[in-house]
Amino acid sequence: MIVVMKAGSTDLDIENVRKRIEGHGLQVHLSQGAERTVIGVVGHIHSGLQPEMELMPGVAEVVRISKPFKLATREFKVGETIVELDGVTIGGEDPVMIAGPCAVETEEQVMATAEVVKAQGAKILRGGAFKPRTSPYSFRGLGVQGLKILAAAGQEYDMPVVTEVVTPEDVGMVASYADMLQIGTRNAQNFNLLDAVGKVDKPVLLKRGFSSSYEEWLLAAEYVLSGGNSQVILCERGIRTFEPYTRFTVDLAAVPVIKKLSHLPIIVDPSHSTGSWDLVTPISLAAIAAGAHGIIVDVHPDPATAKCDGAQALSFENFCTLSTQMRAVAEAISRATAATS
């Protein structure tokens, strides 16, 4: 931490800051410039020290110089975290496709979708049983019945399944049906829920809050990691901006930045980020080209009648196009990277 003193701060101000810091058992390094004095603070710094310093007379600014997250950083762990679900790995060389309906509606719908996405190379089946909805008057999912349908489809087509959990008390129950637990964007700072999934023995798919900075997102992961669960996959799903044309603005720079900062795998959700089925394929390809470890997409037998977010779901036909193109881009990236490294 660096404490920058005001141009007109007095010797007494500086002395008081020095004493306060040393009183916390920390070391002080003074750097007196022509215009202003800068005080470096060395040692294990308590989170309350920054506001404390900011309020002292003569202090202009307090600058933090180390990141607030630890277990999620590359400095903490050498190499990559590779998450495994029933033989499917996320975080390695090959990008993974996770696909399925936004919401579980009927057994027929889920079975039909599972059959197609499996045949096209998807490795994990998605489907929502508990749906967070902006309006209380919208369809909120089938609940436990939905979990049963999803689990049955996973078994039938030999695919691990991922589904969202929305409240701490449901975590154990949802984990008994699902192979991976999803934390949605609106719960990205629901800290009790993050605590709860930090204590189960199932991987967690952690969506970025639609207004979370990278740092807040990694701190959300830190909740899960510090709870004891090291199997976290990050998912970029678009952030809120001023642009009204797309539902959110997908931030693909997140992919290389997160890979630089953290050892955790990162995937992209092109469906919820754009909100339009015809943007899903280009954004999926772009995500893979940017280095994402996979994508998670909405697929529906009949998007026009979907109970939830039909405008962004791919039809079976469109999903086939996506999977073919995605394989081609993934291979090109893999070959090109090999050739230039």
Next chain:
Amino acid sequence: MIVVMKAGSTDLDIENVRKRIEGHGLQVHLSQGAERTVIGVVGHIHSGLQPEMELMPGVAEVVRISKPFKLATREFKVGETIVELDGVTIGGEDPVMIAGPCAVETEEQVMATAEVVKAQGAKILRGGAFKPRTSPYSFRGLGVQGLKILAAAGQEYDMPVVTEVVTPEDVGMVASYADMLQIGTRNAQNFNLLDAVGKVDKPVLLKRGFSSSYEEWLLAAEYVLSGGNSQVILCERGIRTFEPYTRFTVDLAAVPVIKKLSHLPIIVDPSHSTGSWDLVTPISLAAIAAGAHGIIVDVHPDPATAKCDGAQALSFENFCTLSTQMRAVAEAISRATAATS
């Protein structure tokens, strides 16, 4: 709802859209312009109709023309909602001051603060026992012990108390200590929590999500209202923007806009929105001038040693200045409004 057809849509496209709408038991009004056809839809419209229409051939755009919230609107209720807690009213003529520490730390701290804020005219005591924190390594509050301290201070100084609840299973327990339940900005779309506070018999202070639009915020209120709890107070607490100097950007236009749209009271939090104690007084005065029904501010006996958000807390001395100035502005507004209406 209005369905706008593409410039090049065919008669068949239009016919299909018409049939689909009528198939849902709705009425169709066709308006054929020189350039394009517009189809009005009349009747009770199901939430899935919009995406369904958007996906039909020939459709350019679907425009919603009625608001998705109902119970929160002025069209639903004539007059103002006035919330009452032990004789204190929020939503009437006089703006209310809610004050106290961000986090409950010790009995001495809360008692000392309660004494001062009560003497200066605050009507309700605030204090956090369960603190949502961005980092898992920050102080997360005293929990039940904190609730007891807060309730005792409320009793001692004869002030109703408000405190945050962060997870559905705690709602009953927190309600047994508190006179009003606060939903924090990070839980503004925690729908299970909103459901839970919709079922208790205590007023709810609903903070705006820091990335919630007015519409999403009113829909969050709609969750509480539709659960059966009509005592909701809205609280503007700043939104996330690109400006890094303040912690959030306080949106004071929310005050007159919400008063136009809804019958619910609206107050402003100048502490969390700005993040700096020296901005709290000007923003409080501005909030009152804009028509807010009150403010909620952080006050601490010694901001420099606060365990949470000390940089934004007012000292006792600064709180006295605020309360004096706020009274003056409130009276001026009240007199001026009377004179011009």
Next chain:
Amino acid sequence: MIVVMKAGSTDLDIENVRKRIEGHGLQVHLSQGAERTVIGVVGHIHSGLQPEMELMPGVAEVVRISKPFKLATREFKVGETIVELDGVTIGGEDPVMIAGPCAVETEEQVMATAEVVKAQGAKILRGGAFKPRTSPYSFRGLGVQGLKILAAAGQEYDMPVVTEVVTPEDVGMVASYADMLQIGTRNAQNFNLLDAVGKVDKPVLLKRGFSSSYEEWLLAAEYVLSGGNSQVILCERGIRTFEPYTRFTVDLAAVPVIKKLSHLPIIVDPSHSTGSWDLVTPISLAAIAAGAHGIIVDVHPDPATAKCDGAQALSFENFCTLSTQMRAVAEAISRATAATS
């Protein structure tokens, strides 16, 4: 400037950074912590040094610790800048009302408006002759003819006039008609235009870019000040956010923050920031309560037929209400401040 080295940086990395800094004639202060080394840089720092350091091996981060603007800061100038136009002062105790039509349309329109706003206490007349419009198909103003009408109205009603200039080559010509030159939000980073108004002998009303940070806004002012023109008034006019209900989000925290950072006067535009006439009065009152040195509002004899932004213009009647209420708030603030200081 502070250079933070990576956790794993070598002695050689540190030595190289030290040499590079000293090679620029600057002094180095080393602070070696248990985890990482931090290097303070003292002396007059060239703007290219930060990226240069960021690219050196072993460097984790480079933190700037002094502000990039100079002439606009309180550190540069003691006291307040008070701008004077023909006996009207902006930046002193009394908040100033600037009012008039968004666009000059006819002589009758401007004369009628000037008469009313003058009678109601406005001190400066506004009116646009060159209008920046998002669409090339919108009304772009009367040009020189508009300037003549505005100047004539100013003379008739003895009010200084302010109008926008949109391109460097027009600066001299516009300055020959106007008492103050306005730089609009879309030209807030039109640096050639800022250079040009920096060389004239007329005050400049500098609107905040709708996506400018405080720092960028003050740097825009710095262009004018460093060009030799010290008469700059800043104008908050709303920033772009995700909220669609208002045209922009008015950022009233800008008022106390700018007053803390800079000696320049700051006013608020409640018309363009909100885009709705019925939000203009509450936001004007809030601006004054927050400490603004004035407001600039759109007024029109018949808002419904205005050629530009009619939805945000006040009718004469509504302007009278505003001016009455504003006086009351200004007096209350003035008395309350006196009582508590």
Next chain:
Amino acid sequence: MIVVMKAGSTDLDIENVRKRIEGHGLQVHLSQGAERTVIGVVGHIHSGLQPEMELMPGVAEVVRISKPFKLATREFKVGETIVELDGVTIGGEDPVMIAGPCAVETEEQVMATAEVVKAQGAKILRGGAFKPRTSPYSFRGLGVQGLKILAAAGQEYDMPVVTEVVTPEDVGMVASYADMLQIGTRNAQNFNLLDAVGKVDKPVLLKRGFSSSYEEWLLAAEYVLSGGNSQVILCERGIRTFEPYTRFTVDLAAVPVIKKLSHLPIIVDPSHSTGSWDLVTPISLAAIAAGAHGIIVDVHPDPATAKCDGAQALSFENFCTLSTQMRAVAEAISRATAATS
């Protein structure tokens, strides 16, 4: 345009709206629902009609249903606009690489860069001579001397050159040296400048304003097109969001959206959007995968000593890696698209 009446509007309100619309020579289509009346307006609608209607008694909302841009839309022109500069085409099948230094510093620097980027497959040389800078104290470019150096390098290596023009009066002069004129992000709504480049016979590279919506960006293009210059290339270069880690947030969904709305070519600037050289390659590949017609990147012989934006410039070595990988992705996309269409 659709006028939605309030729930409680009277027959007189509706009659008045009808008369006002018909008074403008437009046709009215009434649609009376159980809850509210909706009025469709048919005919050529003047831009001032919307605010006029919004201010009438009984009107709840006015909804625009046709886009405000015309010449830029796919409805106006069938097929794609392909821009040609000396035999180089932009907008066709093959994505184009534009590369060179951010700012022209010396002849040696530009010549060395041109040689390398040409050898690696870049088709157009970029280089800034007039640099818009946030601070008046930063390097603002070599001006005419810079143009001469750039033109000489273009001639030497047989590459068309693109450079920025920042003020209307320079347009003719800059066009005498450059093959394509760039409008920078800070001038995206400098309408006089857009007018000026609309009148020259050189292609225009139009960067998106960092806070421009797609609609505002296409309206900026509309200025150039309606001035008579049909050779416009759009360039996504990142938008301003709350995320501080990258300089801007690159919005790659802009690529497929703009291709859907407009016939104009669209390229991506991965350098200015991210601000970090190590994000340039992944974002370039992602842009191509999303369907961009090309990229424009900063390359510098020695990024650490660049006078402008060195942190984002690629070294020659890194540019070689980029060009190899980009070719691989472009081929994969091309093959995959062919196979699935």
